[in-house]
Amino acid sequence: MKTYLYLLFFFISFLGFSQETTTWIKTEGTIQKIDKKRRGRTYATVTFSTQEGEEASAYIELFGLPVIGNFKSVGDVIDIHYDKNNIAIAKSNSGKFISQYGMIILIVLGVIFSAKKIIDVRKLQQS
Known part of the structure; x- marks a missing residue:
């Protein structure tokens, strides 16, 4: 059940990004x-x-x-x-790549570095 809750929070974080409604013109x-x-x-x-x-x-x-x-x-x-x-x-x-995808990259890195800690806690709970 906790795994589903973690996945729910993970996917909700991507919904928080709003679409850009500004019309940009290149010159x-x-x-x-x-x-x-x-x-x-x-x-x-x-x-x-x-x-x-x-x-x-x-x-x-x-x-x-x-x-x-x-x-x-x-x-x-x-x-x-x-x-x-x-x-x-x-x-x-x-610098457009960093400004567009910087937050997503940070979230993914946070999940990756947190995964080991979550796995260790689950192993302790099972034993």
């Missing part, structure tokens, strides 16, 4: 300014053209490696995604 933007923040985060002011031909700018986070930092510089052209309804909301394409 190219040019980096105008780079700001380095604490803890290795790097942000950039990017200008780009919308589908309607308007010039817009946004403040996005650039993906970088710890200690090494970011590989982009001012004047580089990068792919970005902006919200169709609010062009001030934009994100870079780099």
